[in-house]
Amino acid sequence: MSMASDESSTRLSRRQLFQGGGVAALAGSTRAFGMPAAETARRPAHIEIILNGERVARHIDTRTTLLDFLREQIGATGTKKGCDHGQCGACTVLIDGRPMLSCLTLAAGLRGDVTTIEGLNDGDRLHPMQQAFIDHDAFQCGYCTPGQILSATALAHSDAPLDENSVREAMSGNLCRCAAYPKILAAVIDGATTIRQG
Ligand code: FES
Ligand code: FES
Numbered sequence: 001m002s003m004a005s006d007e008s009s010t011r012l013s014r015r016q017l018f019q020g021g022g023v024a025a026l027a028g029s030t031r032a033f034g035m036p037a038a039e040t041a042r043r044p045a046h047i048e049i050i051l052n053g054e055r056v057a058r059h060i061d062t063r064t065t066l067l068d069f070l071r072e073q074i075g076a077t078g079t080k081k082g083c084d085h086g087q088c089g090a091c092t093v094l095i096d097g098r099p100m101l102s103c104l105t106l107a108a109g110l111r112g113d114v115t116t117i118e119g120l121n122d123g124d125r126l127h128p129m130q131q132a133f134i135d136h137d138a139f140q141c142g143y144c145t146p147g148q149i150l151s152a153t154a155l156a157h158s159d160a161p162l163d164e165n166s167v168r169e170a171m172s173g174n175l176c177r178c179a180a181y182p183k184i185l186a187a188v189i190d191g192a193t194t195i196r197q198g
Contacts, residue, residue, distance in 0.1 A: 044062070046059055047107050049113075050113040051113075051119070052118055052119025060073065065102060065106060066106070067105075070116060076118050078116055078146050079091055079093055079102055079116050080143055081103065085103065086104045087175075088147075088174075089175055090175075091103040091147060093150060094115040094116075094150055095112045097154060099154040117149060117150060120149070120153065128194045129149050129192070132188070132190045133145060133187045136183045136190060138184045138186070139178070140178035141177070144175065144177065144178075148176070151173065152191060153191075155170045156191060157195065
């Protein structure tokens with residue numbers, strides 16, 4: 001009996017917290033920026049970026065992540081939404097050649113050129129890293145593959161070593177739920193070697 005009443009009092013206090021303290025805290029945080037909550041939420045921003053070599057311009061909500069901007073406003077759905085919390089790497093894009101998590105990047109604050117998986121191939125010719133993933137059959141469902149390929153491309157253009165342990169470490173931010181890791185590893189080493197040989 002005492003356990004049940006303890007639980008209900010815990011639930012009650014949590015509910016009270018969210019109904020009372022939580023709302024008050026949110027109201028306080030928007031006041032801290034000197035504007036009402038509704039205005040904070042709806043502020044539009046003009047964004048102009050170079051995406052896969054082409055200039056794109058849009059008006060967006062300031063809260064829009066680069067991932068949602070790419071998928072929902074541009075239609076570049078090759079960039080995948082996995083966790084949406086910076087934990088899986090599925091949303092990886094290149095910004096000025098560096099791998100970045102687009103789910104953690106605000107589109108409105110973006111500086112630099114963005115490359116997504118749609119921008120890697122040269123017409124009908126696949127990028128060497130795309131070709132390496134095909135040659136090594138380095139995917140099953142393919143959901144993680146665009147992010148894997150972009151991270152691997154950045155690795156190929158760095159001066160990081162290409163031994164297995166170094167590549168595993170460099171690619172550790174890209175998870176594969178199908179556990180295709182052995183083939184991904186082989187593809188990354190092969191693709192990066194090809195790229196470095198020019
Ligand atoms: S969707 Fe961005 S890290 Fe998972
Ligand atoms: S191939 Fe399915 S998540 Fe990697």
